[in-house]
Amino acid sequence: MSESTVAPPVGAPDLAEVSAVAQRVREAVGRVVSGGDDLVRTAVAVLLAEGHLLIEDVPGVGKTTLARALARAIDATTGRVQFTPDLLPSDLTGVSIYRAEKHEFEFRPGPVFANIVIGDEINRASPKTQSALLECMEEGRVTVDGTTYQLPRPFLVVATQNPVEMEGTYPLPEAQRDRFTARLTVGYPDAAAEQRMLDDRDASDPLDALSPVTDAAAVRRAATAARSxxxxxxxxxxxxxxxxxxxxxxxxxxxxxxxxxxxxxxxxxxxxxxxxxxxxxxxxxxxxxxxxxxxxxxxxxxxxxxxxxxxxxxxxxxxxxxxxxxxxxx
Incomplete structure (x- = not known):
């Protein structure tokens, strides 16, 4: 059977529904992020492609805001990691703790066990910690102490890094960069957008008013339909x-x-x-x-x-x- 005659999987939404879900997410994120529609559209497309997103730009232009807005627009589990030089791989993936009363080890999952994982300043972590994300991002699973755990679907890593401030940073190796589906830059807003930002955020943060417009199940179905x-x-x-x-x-x-x-x-x-x-x-x-x-x-x-x-x-x-x-x- 040729690719053009393959029917969409049972239970997958039609493309009109995929477009509607994506439009709701784009509008919700666009109310918070002033980086332009192309930026938000690509970020949503990476989500539906079940990929991972690297946001690289100078400080203060809204990299973390974009990541948080995308996560908040979807009613899904979210993990947040602030990468630092002393962060350990187990701080990401989780750790097995021995329970004396039960005489057994209990696994405590780390922040990667979420639908959307926000990693702030990923290039501040050591290469050993960065490499802990490789299996997670490529295979959607984590192996700890010889036991493999599946990560939830959809699974999206949104990482930020600052390309200018080099002190105390570890450049991402080629193997790590290759795991990121796309790299985006937010850029500086134009004068009108920056003035609107001053007005909108004078008394409150628009991110606080952002409510979910879809859920993980709908995103999962939309991602399946997009592959068709x-x-x-x-x-x-x-x-x-x-x-x-x-x-x-x-x-x-x-x-x-x-x-x-x-x-x-x-x-x-x-x-x-x-x-x-x-x-x-x-x-x-x-x-x-x-x-x-x-x-x-x-x-x-x-x-x-x-x-x-x-x-x-x-x-x-x-x-x-x-x-x-x-x-x-x-």
């Missing part, structure tokens, strides 16, 4: 061509992995579902190329000396790699 969105062979070939181009470009020392291809297509499907479409367009892939691919590549020494970063290389490749015929229709 059709991607033509030509679209898939375009994804492969774009990712493959990062592996041969002279400006890059390390290109994107096959995991990047999988996640780029998965988020493109989620964006199509958010917009109520049953098929992926090349525009979806192109619009997501920078947030999904740029943080996975490593520029060469010569490129860095010339002031070229990963985002600039990905934009150049998007402009250079041709779109395959047959990508614009189902």
């Amino acid at each position: 969105v059709h991607a033509s062979p030509a679209v898939k070939r375009y994804v492969v061509d774009l990712v493959s181009a990062t592996r041969t470009d002279a400006a890059l020392r390390l290109g994107a992995s096959p995991r990047a291809s999988l996640q780029l297509l998965r988020v493109a499907k989620a964006v199509a579902a958010v917009e109520g479409r049953d098929h992926v367009l090349p525009d979806d892939v192109q619009n997501l190329a920078v947030p999904v691919l740029a943080h996975r590549v490593v520029t060469s020494t010569d490129a860095r000396l010339d002031g070229v970063d990963g985002e600039a290389v990905i934009r150049r490749l998007v402009a250079a790699v041709p779109v395959q015929p047959g990508t614009t229709t189902r």
Whole structure:
């Protein structure tokens, strides 16, 4: 049976319902975050793609606010971790405690046992603690003392990091960055948005008034339905061509992995579902190329000396790699 004839799983909502759920979340988060609709739309798409989100920007622009707003808009369990140099892996995953009265060990789950895990300043934790997230993010499970525990679904890690303040930080290794589906930057608001923020937050925080607009079960069904969105062979070939181009470009020392291809297509499907479409367009892939691919590549020494970063290389490749015929229709 071809992909285009595969029926949605039983119990999954239709794409109109997926779009409605996503729109409610976008509107709720948009009332709190002044980073623009594209930022919020991509964050919601990553949620529906069952991926993970890295928010990287300078202090004070609303990275944590975006993470908290996304978590609060969904009636789901939330874990919060403030990463510090002395944070231990067991502080994330949990620990087994011996109960003398029962003569047995009891597992106390850590904050990763939640639908949405907010990690503040992830690059302040030691590499050993950062690596504790690898199994969680990739496989949706945790192994402690030889016992494996499944994490709830949906499971989304929203981590923030400050790229400017380098003292006391540990850069995320390539393997860790590759686990994040997309990297977003909030950016500074324009003058009008910043003035509205001064008015809105003079007496209260809009985040306090944010109520859930959906629940974990609805998000889980929507994520299942988003995977049923059709991607033509030509679209898939375009994804492969774009990712493959990062592996041969002279400006890059390390290109994107096959995991990047999988996640780029998965988020493109989620964006199509958010917009109520049953098929992926090349525009979806192109619009997501920078947030999904740029943080996975490593520029060469010569490129860095010339002031070229990963985002600039990905934009150049998007402009250079041709779109395959047959990508614009189902």
